[in-house]
Amino acid sequence: MKRIYISQTLKSTGGSAKVSGWVNSIRSHGKIIFIDIRDITGVLQMVISPSNKDIYEKAKQIRPEWVIEAAGKINERPKNMENPDIETGKVEMSVEELNVLSKAETLPFSIESEGYDISEEIRMKYRYLDLRRERLRRNMIMRQKVIQFIREFLIKEGFIEIETPILTKSTPEGARDFIVPSRLQPGSFYALPQSPQQYKQLLMVSGIEKYFQIARCFRDEDPRGDRQPEFTQLDLEMSFADEEEILKLVENLYINIIKDIFPQKKILQIPFPRISYSEAMKEYNSDKPDLRKNKNKDELAFAFIVDFPMFEWKKEENRWDAVHHPFTRPKTDNIDEIKKNPDKILAYQYDFVLNGFEIGGGSLRSYKPEVLEAVFEVMGHKKKDIHQKFGHMLTAFKYGVPPHGGIAPGIDRFMAILLNEPNIREVIAFSKTGDSRDLMMGAPDIVNDEQLKELKLKITKKKK
RNA sequence: GCAGCCGUAGCUUAGCUGGCUCAAAGCGCUGCCCUGUCACGGCAGAGAACGUGGGUUCGAAUCCCAUCGGCUGCGCCA
Numbered sequence: 240m241k242r243i244y245i246s247q248t249l250k251s252t253g254g255s256a257k258v259s260g261w262v263n264s265i266r267s268h269g270k271i272i273f274i275d276i277r278d279i280t281g282v283l284q285m286v287i288s289p290s291n292k293d294i295y296e297k298a299k300q301i302r303p304e305w306v307i308e309a310a311g312k313i314n315e316r317p318k319n320m321e322n323p324d325i326e327t328g329k330v331e332m333s334v335e336e337l338n339v340l341s342k343a344e345t346l347p348f349s350i351e352s353e354g355y356d357i358s359e360e361i362r363m364k365y366r367y368l369d370l371r372r373e374r375l376r377r378n379m380i381m382r383q384k385v386i387q388f389i390r391e392f393l394i395k396e397g398f399i400e401i402e403t404p405i406l407t408k409s410t411p412e413g414a415r416d417f418i419v420p421s422r423l424q425p426g427s428f429y430a431l432p433q434s435p436q437q438y439k440q441l442l443m444v445s446g447i448e449k450y451f452q453i454a455r456c457f458r459d460e461d462p463r464g465d466r467q468p469e470f471t472q473l474d475l476e477m478s479f480a481d482e483e484e485i486l487k488l489v490e491n492l493y494i495n496i497i498k499d500i501f502p503q504k505k506i507l508q509i510p511f512p513r514i515s516y517s518e519a520m521k522e523y524n525s526d527k528p529d530l531r532k533n534k535n536k537d538e539l540a541f542a543f544i545v546d547f548p549m550f551e552w553k554k555e556e557n558r559w560d561a562v563h564h565p566f567t568r569p570k571t572d573n574i575d576e577i578k579k580n581p582d583k584i585l586a587y588q589y590d591f592v593l594n595g596f597e598i599g600g601g602s603l604r605s606y607k608p609e610v611l612e613a614v615f616e617v618m619g620h621k622k623k624d625i626h627q628k629f630g631h632m633l634t635a636f637k638y639g640v641p642p643h644g645g646i647a648p649g650i651d652r653f654m655a656i657l658l659n660e661p662n663i664r665e666v667i668a669f670s671k672t673g674d675s676r677d678l679m680m681g682a683p684d685i686v687n688d689e690q691l692k693e694l695k696l697k698i699t700k701k702k703k
Numbered sequence: 704g705c706a707g708c709c710g711u712a713g714c715u716u717a718g719c720u721g722g723c724u725c726a727a728a729g730c731g732c733u734g735c736c737c738u739g740u741c742a743c744g745g746c747a748g749a750g751a752a753c754g755u756g757g758g759u760u761c762g763a764a765u766c767c768c769a770u771c772g773g774c775u776g777c778g779c780c781a
Contacts, residue, residue: 267740360773
């Protein structure tokens with residue numbers, strides 16, 4: 240007999256079925272034994288009576304979380320014995336065949352609860368067990384649904400999904416890079432991408448016009464509840480689009496995600512309010528204001544913060560820096576003006592905000608080489624450095640670059656908000672600690688001397 | 704890098720103004736009893752270097768120092 244999902248057993252009522260899964264719980268009454276079996280789709284009550292001696296003796300040995308398969312009749316339960324709490328509560332399996340596929344030791348913690356009552360340290364160490372928990376399983380499935388929806392939506396809009404390299408080049412601006420030593424070029428290093436920013440802009444030069452990617456990004460900064468060293472964002476870029484077109488697309492996408500996947504949530508304002516940066520700072524003293532009135536969990540207050548300043552003064556470094564990044568297009572292409580009054584220059588830059596969290600940011604990009612160079616100059620880069628670090632961009636822009644822009648909404652934070660989770664670790668299958676460790680894998684870890692030798696690396700100071 | 708909180712059976716916690724509770728409880732686990740439960744029930748039992756190292760003291764889970772680990776926030780996060 241072919242194994243079916245537990246959720247399908249309802250359709251087999253009156254007939255026979257075979258299911259496989261984990262033992263969710265056992266209730267033994269001396270003679271009659273109830274075993275709840277669990278698979279990805281749900282839980283089913285199995286009944287074992289002493290009349291079938293072989294099965295009964297086998298069932299007595301079974302313990303929670305063992306992996307078993309069972310076949311038998313799917314019967315309607317007697318009327319007063321239905322369980323409205325589970326999907327298959329109207330039926331049960333009368334077991335006629337029972338096999339143990341794999342035994343299990345007692346789990347290090349209970350997976351019946353939501354998990355709030357168990358320390359995160361131990362949950363992360365045994366994350367594969369933690370993921371058996373209903374709450375985590377739901378989070379993974381909902382996350383996948385959202386990503387699937389995004390894919391289908393954008394592809395319908397004419398976007399092309401393209402993978403960009405994970406091994407790439409360190410960029411001097413922005414967050415600290417994770418670096419990867421090169422074996423074939425000893426002394427040189429790759430960097431993991433903080434975002435596919437430059438690649439996606441170069442794809443615009445390639446004529447892709449509408450690109451997207453569910454992109455993993457890496458930043459070697461200290462994590463927070465809403466920040467991980469590696470995270471996922473919906474990275475997208477469009478040619479010939481203005482700010483309005485990009486924001487409308489995102490607005491439309493997110494309205495439909497909510498409608499389709501989270502119908503119980505209420506979007507407070509449609510269209511999403513557009514608030515200028517200066518207005519937001521004046522009115523809310525924040526560039527990611529929480530616009531909900533009642534702070535209700537089912538309320539969603541989306542907003543776009545627009546018209547960010549192009550530059551900010553960095554006191555410690557005594558120089559101007561890009562608020563967003565140097566590729567952002569200033570609202571003027573008057574080179575003299577940019578160089579003379581950096582503080583007065585606004586940018587085509589926008590943040591995407593939800594319930595007081597920044598869930599994305601984007602901009603139109605500078606596509607005129609002279610504007611890009613002026614921006615770098617304001618930021619204190621020497622011509623020579625500009626060409627060393629960004630020469631490929633400037634060169635590319637010489638060969639016919641369309642005006643372009645994009646946005647990159649984060650997936651993790653968005654999911655945490657929608658699923659009412661207190662931090663993004665709960666929506667990431669294998670997340671890292673506040674110290675960027677992976678407690679389950681034991682990463683990061685030392686490498687052996689042979690590996691170091693190949694890379695021509697020497698560790699001068701070892702942590703004890 | 705800085706600050707705060709936390710670390711006692713498998714899990715969650717009590718004890719922590721030092722000795723008579725250097726260990727207790729609930730859940731889980733093991734065994735026995737129980738034919739309809741679904742947080743099954745009943746009885747019995749096993750299970751703890753009190754994160755680690757050092758110090759103070761006649762005596763430390765309890766006080767001090769260091770260290771390791773977890774969480775939160777600041778710095779940082781183009």
